[in-house]
Amino acid sequence: xxxxxxxxxxxxxxxxxxxxxxxxxxxxxxxVLVEDGRFGxxxxxxxxxxxxxxxxxxxxxxxxxxPLALNAIGLTLAAPALDFAKTIAWxxxxxxxxxxxxxxxxxxxxxxxxxxxxxxxxxKSAIAHxxxxxxxxxxxxxxxxxxSEPLGLAALPFDGEDVLSxxxxxxxxxxxxxxxxxxxxxxxxxxxxxFAKLGAKVTIVEALPKILPLYDEELSQPVVRRCADLxxxxxxxxxxxxxxxxxxxxxxxxxxxxxxxxxALVAVGRRPRTIGFGLESLDLAMAGPFIRIDDRCATSMxxxxxxxDVTGEPMLAHRAMAQGEMVAEIIxxxxxxxxxxxxxxxxxxxxxxxAVGLSPDAARAAHxxxxxxxxxxxxxxxxxxxxxxxxxVRITARxxxxxxxxxxAVGGGVSELSSAFALALEMGARLEDVAGTIHAHPTESxxxxxxxxxxxxxxxxx
Amino acid sequence: xxxxxxxxxxxxxxxxxxxxxxxxxKVGDLVREDQIVASVMTDKATVxxxxxxxxxxxxxxxxxxxxxxxxxxxxxxxxxxxxDSPPPPPPKGAAKAAAAQALAEPAPPPAPVAxxxxxxxxxxxxxxxxxxxxxxxxxxxxxxxxEKPIAxxxxxxxxxxxxxxxxxxxxxxxxxxxxxxxxxAYIAKPPEAPAxxxxxxxxxxxxxxxxxxxxRRIAQNMAESSRRVAHFSYVEEVDVTALEDLRAALNVxxxxxxxxxxxxxxxxxxxxxxxxxxxxxxxxxxDDNEVIERFGAVHLGIATxxxxxxxxxVVRHAEVLGLYEAAREMRRVxxxxxxxxxxxxxxxxxxxxxxSLGALGGIASTPVVNRPEVAIVGVNKIVVRPVxxxxxxxxxKMMNLSSSFDHxxxxxxxxxxxxxxxxxxxxxPATLFIEGxxx
Numbered sequence: 001x002x003x004x005x006x007x008x009x010x011x012x013x014x015x016x017x018x019x020x021x022x023x024x025x026x027x028x029x030x031x032v033l034v035e036d037g038r039f040g041x042x043x044x045x046x047x048x049x050x051x052x053x054x055x056x057x058x059x060x061x062x063x064x065x066x067p068l069a070l071n072a073i074g075l076t077l078a079a080p081a082l083d084f085a086k087t088i089a090w091x092x093x094x095x096x097x098x099x100x101x102x103x104x105x106x107x108x109x110x111x112x113x114x115x116x117x118x119x120x121x122x123x124k125s126a127i128a129h130x131x132x133x134x135x136x137x138x139x140x141x142x143x144x145x146x147x148s149e150p151l152g153l154a155a156l157p158f159d160g161e162d163v164l165s166x167x168x169x170x171x172x173x174x175x176x177x178x179x180x181x182x183x184x185x186x187x188x189x190x191x192x193x194x195f196a197k198l199g200a201k202v203t204i205v206e207a208l209p210k211i212l213p214l215y216d217e218e219l220s221q222p223v224v225r226r227c228a229d230l231x232x233x234x235x236x237x238x239x240x241x242x243x244x245x246x247x248x249x250x251x252x253x254x255x256x257x258x259x260x261x262x263x264a265l266v267a268v269g270r271r272p273r274t275i276g277f278g279l280e281s282l283d284l285a286m287a288g289p290f291i292r293i294d295d296r297c298a299t300s301m302x303x304x305x306x307x308x309d310v311t312g313e314p315m316l317a318h319r320a321m322a323q324g325e326m327v328a329e330i331i332x333x334x335x336x337x338x339x340x341x342x343x344x345x346x347x348x349x350x351x352x353x354x355a356v357g358l359s360p361d362a363a364r365a366a367h368x369x370x371x372x373x374x375x376x377x378x379x380x381x382x383x384x385x386x387x388x389x390x391x392x393v394r395i396t397a398r399x400x401x402x403x404x405x406x407x408x409a410v411g412g413g414v415s416e417l418s419s420a421f422a423l424a425l426e427m428g429a430r431l432e433d434v435a436g437t438i439h440a441h442p443t444e445s446x447x448x449x450x451x452x453x454x455x456x457x458x459x460x461x462x
Numbered sequence: 463x464x465x466x467x468x469x470x471x472x473x474x475x476x477x478x479x480x481x482x483x484x485x486x487x488k489v490g491d492l493v494r495e496d497q498i499v500a501s502v503m504t505d506k507a508t509v510x511x512x513x514x515x516x517x518x519x520x521x522x523x524x525x526x527x528x529x530x531x532x533x534x535x536x537x538x539x540x541x542x543x544x545x546d547s548p549p550p551p552p553p554k555g556a557a558k559a560a561a562a563q564a565l566a567e568p569a570p571p572p573a574p575v576a577x578x579x580x581x582x583x584x585x586x587x588x589x590x591x592x593x594x595x596x597x598x599x600x601x602x603x604x605x606x607x608x609e610k611p612i613a614x615x616x617x618x619x620x621x622x623x624x625x626x627x628x629x630x631x632x633x634x635x636x637x638x639x640x641x642x643x644x645x646x647a648y649i650a651k652p653p654e655a656p657a658x659x660x661x662x663x664x665x666x667x668x669x670x671x672x673x674x675x676x677x678r679r680i681a682q683n684m685a686e687s688s689r690r691v692a693h694f695s696y697v698e699e700v701d702v703t704a705l706e707d708l709r710a711a712l713n714v715x716x717x718x719x720x721x722x723x724x725x726x727x728x729x730x731x732x733x734x735x736x737x738x739x740x741x742x743x744x745x746x747x748x749d750d751n752e753v754i755e756r757f758g759a760v761h762l763g764i765a766t767x768x769x770x771x772x773x774x775x776v777v778r779h780a781e782v783l784g785l786y787e788a789a790r791e792m793r794r795v796x797x798x799x800x801x802x803x804x805x806x807x808x809x810x811x812x813x814x815x816x817x818s819l820g821a822l823g824g825i826a827s828t829p830v831v832n833r834p835e836v837a838i839v840g841v842n843k844i845v846v847r848p849v850x851x852x853x854x855x856x857x858x859k860m861m862n863l864s865s866s867f868d869h870x871x872x873x874x875x876x877x878x879x880x881x882x883x884x885x886x887x888x889x890x891p892a893t894l895f896i897e898g899x900x901x
Binding site: 334335336337339340341401402403426427428430432433 | 610612613614615618619622623625636637638639
């Protein structure tokens, strides 16, 4: 077995790994990327991108199926027909195009890529099990970017047929008539709402007493209301006990109950991929189930780095990309550290939720007295013209110096406001900075401006 | 467009010259009418000089530390729309050489404060752009643990590259935000390594301090006194047990009108009593004219440490003051000196001087005579010492008096008998208050 030598070996071609590879290549480092699937990882193939495609299709279908809203703007249509197989093919086309694009970017950066599963031998070498045979690779720097995978339930093991993870749910070629979603986190809520819009009768089962437990009540309430409008049954404080014969057995209110469901989607979380590729041979220090890293993504072994979901929460593609870029630059000799002030998180439910920085409660706990300004979209002209004035923008700042600590929003399309929110936090903006910025009219972003004005005690439009 | 000369004004009666202690402007600056351009110091006061016209500064009449005669050109200002002022008349009076000094052009950089610290040896002139002044790094404690400094990602990246921990950088932006300028100022002039840095490092810093103003006057006076006066010192110990008992008893009943007393008012009274019998020590020796002038009045100089240096405010006519009046007057003039508000007559005309370092008094000192006076009496600290008395040691409160005299005109015997008289008065404090008591 002849040995391939390189400066940087990256295991995993998801957002963390491929960004690290592109940057490393651009910086002139001899880089090898090993990926056993296609480039883009969970995010591109079975996560962010395909789910957003399905959600878009569901929104489009749902918009045409809402006669009241259509009538209000003077539109009458015959009932639309959905060819879901075509939807999936369209989604796959997007995924394929993006994945090919990543491959081209890697090539352009001079990265050598190998298709195959990798097995770590030690901190300086690994074996890629490719179709063409095993390839031993020796490196100076090893970057672990193996990502995460859906977490299963013992009572409800994935079977790929009826008990599905988000991966299989995004590959369904037919909309199930009834769908039980176990877990009301962002993945379960996003997909549950999308399938409800596509025509499925959806029941959401959550063990905790509220949906979207990572967000505060104020933010999740509009989603709760929309779920009710969509006819979604939400069972809180309920535990799944098993699935058989198109029936999900749950235990709730001291009772066994049966939920009729053609399919069950289990979305109770994700776990880091740390097993099955020789990671244990490095005996790295761990932080719970995750690989422990410092603020430079260095592991406990010198010149072994880890980025992305395998390193912990929040398991978000943009965090992995930022880490990957940074690690490549550090290996190239630059002084960098992961010192970001905020990692925006978005929940693509209906309405969407954006969270950047601290919630009002967390801000109070960390910094004492705070100012909070909330501006509802029902007072925003642009939201009205879009027939979607649910939600608000909420800004939280320190009372003593007005430095913004957190910005949250819920509403249609607010995901695009996340960049403004994140920029404000990274720049250390004060309320006066946001209030002193002219926001274009008529846009939903004006709610951001007004929220800051309100926190300062001088709102204009409310 | 005309050049206007601003002359050194007549800043005080009988003042012929004044020293430039600070320039507020430099050549090329634009000044408004009534803007302060310089501070000058006369014998007793520092005066700020405003400009009567607006315009551009074209020349300064001297550097900080130069002495200019009254009437000499202090500053020249190019004022639009004004005719040239006539050339300055020759300086009045017998001004020193510095007075007639040609205009320095360009003027040397003004020292913004009397003491300017240099990080490096003084060879490198500091040519820091002005804007850096406002963002000079401050040597404060780092921000509290866990509190992240407010700075944009670009500033944070630059700091990372420069190896700077932003927690130590002072931010001048809103809410302490660190700007690019703040970071550059910090990088250009980082603070000294914190005390926690491992190991000891040779300290290569040197500081150049221009001796101007009061410090220069002190230096001149001391050197002149040391050069001219034939000093001799005499140290005697005084048993102040009875005096301390009296003082403690008086202080028990201290009121606002009769505040707590220190040792000094008693010494003032003792000095007044003693000079009545030894008028030769309460005198001025004009050595240029070889004349001794003895005074009936006792104007007591009180050597006083002020923020700017040693000053000698004067308690006038101590011979008419009672104990509390003496204490009150001493406190008034020394406070005025410390706060820089002493009037001219409070700072001149003493006939004999007292000096005390209080608790720092040591066991003996060699005071320098405040010329043209001929005697200075110094007080050392009070200590309890075993004293042999009546066949046994007893604890007594003992204090030394360290005095210096001008041996040209005071003989050792006279000096000794004067100090012995002071000692006798202090050891039997009741005698301080007996009128007409004389040895």
